[in-house]
Amino acid sequence: MKIIKAEECEPSAELVEYLKSKKLACLAKKRGLDTKDKLIQFLEIDKYIPLNLDDFPKIYKIADFILQHIKNGSKILIYGDYDVDGITSTSILFGALSQLSDQINYHIPDRFKEGYGLNKKVLAGYQAEMDLVISCDCGISNYDEVKFAKEAGMDFVVTDHHDLPDKLPPADYVISPRLLPEDHQGYWLPGAGMAYFLIKAIFEKADKTGEEEDYLDLLLLAIIADVVPLKGENRYLFKTGLKKLQFTERIGLKALYNELDINPLEINEKTLGFQIGPLLNSAGRVDSAEKGLELLLAEDKSKAAGLAAELSQINDYRKKISQQIYLELEKEINPQKRKALISYNSDWHQGVIGIAAGRVTENYQIPAVLMTSTLDGEFITGSARSIEGININNLISECSDLLEKHGGHAAAAGFSLKKDRLEKFKLRLQRLIDQKLDKLESDFKIKTDLNLELCQINEEFYQSLRRFAPFGESNPEPLFYLEADVISSREISSGRHKRLILSSDDNRITALWWWSGEVENNYTQKAACNLTENNYRGNKNLQLVLKALKPLKDKSKNFHFKKEKKNSVKIIDWREKNISEIQTRSVNTVYFAEGLQEYNFYPLVNRNYYRKAEKLVLITLPSSPAVLKEVLLSTAAEKLILINSRNDVITFNDFIKKVLSLLKYSLKNKNGIFNLEEAALALEVEEITIKRALDFLRAEAFISYEYISHREVLITKNGEKNLGQANLNKKNLKNLLKESSAFKRFIKNKDAAKIENFISNLVAK
DSSP: OEEEOOOOOOOOHHHHHHHTOHHHHHHHHHTTOOSHHHHHHHHOGGGOOOOOGGGSTTHHHHHHHHHHHHHTTOOEEEEOOSSHHHHHHHHHHHHHHTTTOSOEEEEOOOTTTTOSSOOHHHHHHHTTTOSEEEEOSOOTTOHHHHHHHHHTTOEEEEEOOSOOOSSOOOOSEEEOGGGSOTTSTTTTOOHHHHHHHHHHHHHHHTTOTTGGGGGHHHHHHHHHHTTOOOSTHHHHHHHHHHHHHHTOOOHHHHHHHHHTTOOGGGOOHHHIIIIIHHHHHHHHHHSOTHHHHHHHHOOOHHHHHHHHHHHHHHHHHHHHHHHHHHHHHHTTOOTTSOOOEEEEOTTSOTTTHHHHHHHHHHHHOSOEEEEEEOTTSSEEEEEEEOOTTOOHHHHHHTTGGGOSEEEEOSSEEEEEEEGGGHHHHHHHHHHHHHHHHHHHHHHOEEEOSEEOOGGGOOHHHHHHHGGGOSOBTTBOOOOEEEEEEEEEEEEETTTTEEEEEEEETTEEEEEEETTOOOOOTTSOEEEEEEEEEEEETTEEEEEEEEEEEEEOTTSOTTOOOOOOOOOOOEEEEETTSOGGGSOSSOTTEEEEOOSSSOOOOSSEEOSSOOOOOSEEEESSOOSSHHHHHHHHHHHTOSEEEEEOOOOOOOOHHHHHHHHHHHHHHHHHHSTTEEEHHHHHHHHTSOHHHHHHHHHHHHHTTSEEEEESSSSEEEEEEOOOOOHHHHHHHHHHHHHHHHHHHHHHHHHHHSOHHHHHHHHHHHHHO
16 A cells, blocks of 8 residues: 655645635645635535526426426326435425326335336336326436337436436436536436426426425435535535424424434434434335335324334334344454455345445455345345445456346445356455455555645644535545654554554644554654544544555665654652642643543643643543553653542443443434544543443443444444343453553552653653
8 A cells, every 4th residue: 555645736826815725725726626716616605606407408398398297187107216315306306296286196116126227017007097207316227118118108207317328218308417517516416406406497487486495405315315426516505405404394304303312403414324314225225115205205293203113113123134244244254364255145135235245344444245135036136345445346347247237336336146156256256356455555555635744733724624524425535645753552442443643843643543554663654644623522632534654664765763752751749639739720731631520720631632731730540551651642741740639449330320321411412423432531431441331231232333433323222132242241341440440540559659660661662
């Protein structure tokens, strides 16, 4: 793996003047925002010029065509899809057109019996009843099916947003954002976006201008759930439409918020992407997607509440069976050997193998290809997920002679094959992927956006950078290149990840390295990283998230090994003094405190929030030697002041009660999003201790949880009991609590000279 330094650029003077930063002006230029006008349109939503309906070819002719059918009393079928984009598209078209006619019907395909897209048998079943079919989120690649419908006497309008085929279907009209130029602001709209703008045109013609905005809440759901690029019109709709979801009048969505204990005012992209979206998607995966559509269209509160409860149960089942598959797969994985996982089991549920494959890829950073039998038992169907640097779709294409169907993109793909070809397929694909994995470390290049020095990273720069948010598909978080020394490294989360302190000259910053490798401490490092911010109880601190770290071995022949000089930390023993006797705001002094208790000291620091000072006072005791080392190095303290800090002996039961209290708060106030790092700070323990507590509570059926990022999990109530796992987790958790208590007793009770000697050795490592 190679980290490529960012190319330098010379942005225009007007960009530099507008952003007050040459670095950010370079970022804007590299992202195509190379004029002040483009930049203003991107950053200042109130000055953004929304999409012009006339940009869509023939949109008003299509509106007239549909309105003429309505005037004639025609029966109209909305033909949708089974994912969130499909059911929101259908809901928009069905709901809006039903205001103009009582002859509107819909069809949502069955994932397993009908498959994706238009189906001839289904269309044949409607040919005697329907005069016009309007497809949404599908149809663009269904040439034969549209031709069949036309020959059967049905008029046809295709609305879709997927890649254009070589030959468009022979519909009366085809409308898609992909018919626009690729640099057009509406090019990346989801299927629901195309449905929304078609309704906007129809409502203009029907003297209902502006009423299409009643469907913005559904469109926003699709934008987030379908992971479309957050640029152009999508970015504008996201920025302006969020309040429509928070203050929706839609009975079905209100019932869903209530069922999930969601505070509407706290709804954000995480809530949509990890709670609402998966729940609506789950019906199409393991049951009937029509239930999700019925909820969105519900006009009766009682019916909506019942549907929301049923969908919640379906989603719990989806999580349960995908978790079972994942736990099965973990037994096949050797974390020490980086090999692709390719596995088949005829009993796995076809609707969730993609989710399980995604979890394997996320948690072990390997490509995963999972297969199961189709419902009729005739074929094998598969779903693949991959890591950056390995295009899984291309590799599956190299096996096309063994496959019936296949398709996808670099990170995800699907396919089907006959059973007698399974072993040949597995062997060939395993060889192809493992060859790529072997070459990945040496050949894969990580390209960065900007070159930074630690001295250039500050709050002002970060806040200016946040103006480019929200980040996502086609607007990724900027990746920075920088060079620094690693002066501290601490393993977190069972050793899979590391927390580092980087230093350059007198500047220091903490960094998280997910799926970390080994750090060669004798060398200055080059890093590819994102910039984030910790915000804990009002204290803000910038932090890096490393994507890659490599030693600068080839910097020059004259390069000297860099070793951080031994820090000599002097102990000042005030352990006869209580907290009430300690003076606040002492010159060049910071006060370390973690936990839920409020302290009247300033400035307070903790493992995530620091500032430099000569003296460091331990108001509370660090949970481990590694945390103490981090705090000493990040503050650059030369004197460590020990006082009569409390050292409560916390029992296992007391600790679990405290964790449950935090979980209850998270469910009530944060829509179930639980931050592991913040919980560790609040309870004065290591992050792994919080993780073990969650594992114990899950095994005891108090909760279920799933990761939504490396630092956050989504908590739901109840779970499935596993007494054996609960006992093992309890034992591990007790050991962690015991280790932390022992270290705190050492700092509280040992002779000052022994503590000083211990710390000198600790910091020098």
